[in-house]
Amino acid sequence: MYRRKIPEMAITRLSIYSRILADIDDGRTISSKELAELSGHSDSQLRRDLAYFGQFGMPGKGYQVKELKRRIHGILGIDRAWNVALVGAGNLGSALARYKGFEEQGFKIKAIFDNNIRKIGRTLGNITIQDAEELGETIKKRNIEIAVITAPTEAAQEVASRLAEAGVKAILNFAPIRIFAPAEVKLVNVDLAIELENLSYFLAKARKGNDQ
Amino acid sequence: MYRRKIPEMAITRLSIYSRILADIDDGRTISSKELAELSGHSDSQLRRDLAYFGQFGMPGKGYQVKELKRRIHGILGIDRAWNVALVGAGNLGSALARYKGFEEQGFKIKAIFDNNIRKIGRTLGNITIQDAEELGETIKKRNIEIAVITAPTEAAQEVASRLAEAGVKAILNFAPIRIFAPAEVKLVNVDLAIELENLSYFLAKARKGNDQ
């Protein structure tokens, strides 16, 4: 086992392997070749990705599916539940609050905040929307470590700062703006406009007659 | 101007530069150093990203903001409007349909499909939800080139195949599954669970006492 800097993409791929493994029987073994093909990567890369974290397989046999799942879940931190707060109960926030997939993966929404007086007190997926003023106190009280920002662009930085101050350790930001957080807070951005622009770039390029 | 393979990340960064430039006055010039700082990259990288597409600046002066915006918009294909279809009018689909940001960037939702009889005929952000059966015909009739899949996981591959067959050129897939499309269809996946798992990986690592 040798630990260097681990490429972020390797973590993303571990999530993908884990997704594929979920549909595979615990009792059997699987080779790096088979699992790699199912997930759209090379066997070489899969073995390399796993090697960052130790030895998992049996030469000549492959990987014990049950054990491999367990190890990958441990690495990804999804062998336990995480408490999550959602800030911003607009369209996207509401959709995420109702999305079953999070709960299934162990991400439990424990608080939802908004500053719109008409939304405060209503419930969303059986969580009561709270006044954003209560953010700091609630986050501490409910041991919330992950926050999802679905607030409007103008409010995003202020929200991020307050989340960091309240002790949140990781932020998933959907506001289309660069936000700053202390170095100890892990920040990931999901920007839907950027994804669409990626598509339109390819379309425009194809139109101009370049080689894909 | 020299054209090699252009890193996908360079395109993502162009979107970010474009976002920053939107708030900057058309009349002035801006140096690679200033724009790079505002967007969180290096000046060297910014010049490199632009260089893939030609010469934009004036040595000694910097870039004319108005012209730079125009060129980047052209590269990204956001100097025109694109017709978009949304497949799946559930929570996420509804949120995206109501999201103003798309329209502003020139991504115009021209059709929404679902196969739930109770949803068909209702409207979402002034588009009438249509029966998914009408997908092929409608896509052709309305010149839709981009589709967004917000259908359930089980339906995603079938939807993608029908979209490709109908002539869609690019697909943004929100279903947490690997889908296949013909090589000429550009496919981008946005997977919320993977993003959250990226966060939990870092949290779990920090817990185990490793260096961030």
Add this chain to the structure above:
DNA sequence: TAGATTGTTAATCGATTAACAATC
């Protein structure tokens, strides 16, 4: 002209792939 800043090359860095000895 002197100062500033580009566009581009060459050097560096990091990630992926190929190959294979070790091992079941």
Add this chain to the structure above:
DNA sequence: TAGATTGTTAATCGATTAACAATC
């Protein structure tokens, strides 16, 4: 044992960074 497949090294590939001649 023969065949299969791992874990890891070395080679390759690609992206980022540093440096600077060209230019305004």
